[in-house]
Amino acid sequence: MQNQTLDHQEIEWQFEADLVSVEGWLEENPTGAGLRVAAGETKVLTDTYYDTEDWRFYRAGYALRVRHDGKRAEATMKSLATPEESGPKKRREISEPLRSGKTLKSAHGPVGERLRLLAGARDVRPLFEVRTRRRIFELRLEAGEAEVDEPDDSDGKVVVGPEGDIRRKVDDSEESSVSAEEVTVDALGGIHGRERGRVLAEISLDESEFSAGEENSRLSRIEIEIIDEEPGSHDRVAGFVDDLRSSLNLRPTGLSKFRTGLAAAGLSPAVAPDLGPTEIDASMPAGEFAFAILRRHFAAMLTHEPGVRLGEDPEELHDMRVATRRLRAALKHYKKVLPRRAESYERNLRFFANALGEVRDLDVHLERLAGEVLEEIVAALEERRIEARRRMLEALDSNRYERFVANFTGTLRRGRSPAPTGPILEVAPDEIRRRYKKVRKDVVTLTEDSPPEDYHDLRKKGKRLRYALEPLQGIYGKPAEKMVDLLKDVQDDLGDNQDLVVAAQSLKELAVAGELPPRAIFSLGAMAGGYSRAAAELRAGFLESGQLRALRKGKPWKRLRKAMEKAGG
Numbered sequence: 037m038q039n040q041t042l043d044h045q046e047i048e049w050q051f052e053a054d055l056v057s058v059e060g061w062l063e064e065n066p067t068g069a070g071l072r073v074a075a076g077e078t079k080v081l082t083d084t085y086y087d088t089e090d091w092r093f094y095r096a097g098y099a100l101r102v103r104h105d106g107k108r109a110e111a112t113m114k115s116l117a118t119p120e121e122s123g124p125k126k127r128r129e130i131s132e133p134l135r136s137g138k139t140l141k142s143a144h145g146p147v148g149e150r151l152r153l154l155a156g157a158r159d160v161r162p163l164f165e166v167r168t169r170r171r172i173f174e175l176r177l178e179a180g181e182a183e184v185d186e187p188d189d190s191d192g193k194v195v196v197g198p199e200g201d202i203r204r205k206v207d208d209s210e211e212s213s214v215s216a217e218e219v220t221v222d223a224l225g226g227i228h229g230r231e232r233g234r235v236l237a238e239i240s241l242d243e244s245e246f247s248a249g250e251e252n253s254r255l256s257r258i259e260i261e262i263i264d265e266e267p268g269s270h271d272r273v274a275g276f277v278d279d280l281r282s283s284l285n286l287r288p289t290g291l292s293k294f295r296t297g298l299a300a301a302g303l304s305p306a307v308a309p310d311l312g313p314t315e316i317d318a319s320m321p322a323g324e325f326a327f328a329i330l331r332r333h334f335a336a337m338l339t340h341e342p343g344v345r346l347g348e349d350p351e352e353l354h355d356m357r358v359a360t361r362r363l364r365a366a367l368k369h370y371k372k373v374l375p376r377r378a379e380s381y382e383r384n385l386r387f388f389a390n391a392l393g394e395v396r397d398l399d400v401h402l403e404r405l406a407g408e409v410l411e412e413i414v415a416a417l418e419e420r421r422i423e424a425r426r427r428m429l430e431a432l433d434s435n436r437y438e439r440f441v442a443n444f445t446g447t448l449r450r451g452r453s454p455a456p457t458g459p460i461l462e463v464a465p466d467e468i469r470r471r472y473k474k475v476r477k478d479v480v481t482l483t484e485d486s487p488p489e490d491y492h493d494l495r496k497k498g499k500r501l502r503y504a505l506e507p508l509q510g511i512y513g514k515p516a517e518k519m520v521d522l523l524k525d526v527q528d529d530l531g532d533n534q535d536l537v538v539a540a541q542s543l544k545e546l547a548v549a550g551e552l553p554p555r556a557i558f559s560l561g562a563m564a565g566g567y568s569r570a571a572a573e574l575r576a577g578f579l580e581s582g583q584l585r586a587l588r589k590g591k592p593w594k595r596l597r598k599a600m601e602k603a604g605g
Contacts, residue, residue, distance in 0.1 A: 043146055046114070046129040047270070048261035049277050051286035055171070055241045058258050061284055062173055062239065071276055072233060076172035079105050083168070085297060086140065086160040091305040096154055096342035099294040100147075102140065109134040111147040117292055124262075124274070125292075153345045156433040164246060164297040171241040175260070175276060176233035236264045237273045244293060246300040253300040257289055308335040311448045318511045318603065322463035323453030326370035329507050331448050333362040338441070344392070345432065347425060350399045357396055360389040365503040369467055373457045375447065384440045391431040394424040401539050409563065412556045416546055464508060465600045471501040472593060479587045484579060488537045491575055495530035498523045505596075511603055515595040522592055525583045533574045540567035 066073045082104045087093045093100045098113045115128040132145030140151055140160060151160065240259045245252060260280075262273050280286065291299070298305065311331040313324075320328070337359035343352030367374065367382040398421040405414060431437060457463065478494040502523035509516045543564040547557045578584060586592055 042129065042131045044129060046127050046261060047124050048259050049124050049281075050289040050292075051258050051281065052289050053241075053256060053258045053284070053286055055243060055256050055258070057284055058241055058280075059171065061280065065279075065283075067178065068279075069272075069275065070178050071236070071272065072176045072178050073239070074174045074176055076174050076238075079170045079172065081105050081166075081168045081170055083166040083293070085163045085166075085294060087163055087305070088155050088158045088160055090158070090309075091307075092154045092158070092342045092345070093160075094305040095307045095339065096346055099292075100140075100151070100160065101294075102134065109136075109138075111140055111143055111145075111151075113147050113150060114294075116294070123288075124277075150346060153347070153429070154342055156345070156429070157438075163303060164301040166244050166246050166293055166297055168242050168244040173239040173241075174235050175237040175239060175273065176235050177272075178233055234264060234266075236269050237262050237276075246293075246297045253296065255293070255296055258286070308339045309445060311335060311445060312451050316460075316507060316510075318459075318461055320460050321453075321457045322370070322460045323373040323457040324451070325460040325507075326366065326373050326453075327448060327451040329366050329370070330363065333359050333366060334444060334448060337363065341432070345429065350396075350403075353392060353396050353399065357389060357392040360385050360392065361499070362503050364389065365500045369471075369500070369504050373453050373463065375452070375454055377443075377447065381440065381444055381447075384436065388431055388437065388440075391428040395421060395428050397538055397542070398424055400535055401542055404535075404539060410556050410559055412552050413546070413560060416552060417542075420546075461511070461604045464504075465604060468501070468504060468508075468596075468600065471497070471504055475501050475587070476590075476593075479584065482579070482584070484576060486575075488533065488571065488575070491530050491578070492534050492537070495527055495534065498526050498530075502527065512596065512599040515592070515599040519592050519596050522583060522586055526587070529574070529578050529581065529583065533571050533578070536567045536571035536574065540564040540571065543567070 062073050063075075083101045086100045086102070093113070094116070097116050099116060101112050101114070103110045103112065110131055111134050112129060112131040114130075117125045117127050130146050130150070132143060132147045134140075134143060140148065142148070143151065238261050240261070242255070242257050242259060244255045244257075246255070260273065260277055262270060311334060312327065314328050314331045314335070316325055316328045337356055340352045340356035340359065343349055344356050346352075364382050364385045367378050367385070371378055398417060402414065402417055402421065405417070474497045475494065478490065478497060482490060482494060502520055505512075505516050505520050505523075509520060541564075543560045546552070547560040547564070550557075552560070
């Protein structure tokens with residue numbers, strides 16, 4: 037167990053094994069191909085795995101555990117490996133020591149920080165416990181010619197000679213020598229005792245017992261983890277693993293200890309809760325159709341929430357924001373067949389979407405500015421992003437969000453419309469026509485004198501029409517698909533315009549705030565002007581685009597209208 041803070045990629049092989057046979061093979065084959073197996077210590081490890089009640093760590097792609105070895109305690113977050121993975125498993129591992137008497141919630145290293153981000157106001161609960169007897173071996177390089185830098189101001193270097201002798205190199209011509217039996221070279225280059233060769237990997241023979249309530253299960257396996265990250269180490273270890281595997285006919289493990297423990301405890305976590313049926317078809321009543329669509333989008337929103345809380349992948353935030361937009365559009369589109377409380381859900385979603393959007397806009401802005409502007413400007417925008425993210429996390433940790441998630445989940449699971457509704461094929465066409473008319477009105481009135489807000493308004497209306505059409509593509513076929521593709525192209529073109537408009541406005545606000553030196557303010561003004569001109573060029577290009585001409589001529593709409601009439605009988 038590492039008694040230090042780590043954030044690295046763990047690379048290891050795992051095999052099901054008869055440990056007596058493996059240990060015998062290791063003792064009978066201690067050397068070969070420049071490698072040597074050295075017996076190490078035996079430990080008894082106790083691992084307790086944790087998660088929140090709604091599985092936020094699992095949904096973020098991590099397992100959380102606390103390990104005790106009788107002397108120390110260590111908290112670890114390890115990324116989940118898929119069960120079908122073959123070859124070495126590569127997983128991110130984040131660890132920090134826990135001081136005596138300290139709990140997970142009081143940890144202040146990288147694990148504790150991520151725990152607070154993910155759990156928010158929620159507690160973590162123990163899932164199951166694993167007690168492991170671990171017999172450790174080390175896979176080392178045979179002693180050979182190798183140099184290790186001195187830790188002090190000496191001009192010399194410690195050298196392991198070809199006969200295994202330890203030498204201190206004084207200059208290019210002189211060496212002092214001592215026996216390899218008398219000294220070793222420690223990790224800092226000091227001479228202390230016998231040189232044993234660099235450790236490439238740790239071989240662990242584990243006998244584990246899983247405890248969860250009254251159920252117990254056992255597991256025997258061998259794990260070979262790469263320790264040395266020098267070039268060539270991976271290939272050397274892989275060659276050793278191949279020899280071991282073929283000699284003993286070892287099979288890769290099907291499940292990790294985490295998934296084995298879940299099975300023993302009878303736990304079945306999911307990345308999103310089961311909200312009810314999500315399948316759709318042309319025969320469904322409009323109410324059932326609407327609930328299925330809402331379940332899809334709400335599940336997507338909840339799936340991305342843990343990644344948003346961690347904040348390590350900007351795309352998680354983008355995807356959660358898109359899911360809230362789709363939810364809001366569906367709530368408005370199907371409000372006639374949904375319970376009256378759907379209006380309050382839409383208002384709550386607008387509030388949370390704004391909190392997400394504030395951070396997302398700054399992410400896009402900072403990405404656009406990367407490497408192009410003064411450090412003071414980037415630092416000021418990053419400070420704004422920190423504050424925006426703090427407000428976003430406050431919104432996600434709020435009682436308002438907890439109530440919204442619980443109430444909306446209940447509504448979707450019940451799935452009851454306020455009154456019987458007609459088939460979706462009767463309800464959908466009127467709603468599609470209503471949204472198309474709004475798009476059509478903006479399209480025919482758009483000119484080169486139209487302000488940026490008019491272009492953004494067209495983008496929003498086109499997006500709502502697209503969201504309404506997407507679930508119906510399987511019913512209306514190619515005409516619906518063509519219209520969706522056209523609207524997506526319009527959304528992308530006008531989205532670039534809006535990003536530039538927002539960026540220009542953000543830079544102007546930063547300049548007016550007066551928090552930056554004059555040279556930075558001058559640079560902000562120039563950049564804001566450049567963004568505004570670039571946005572104007574995009575708008576001028578959009579007026580001449582094939583997408584706008586297609587919407588104005590109306591041929592895609594005429595084909596879609598015929599498809600709707602045909603499907604409706």
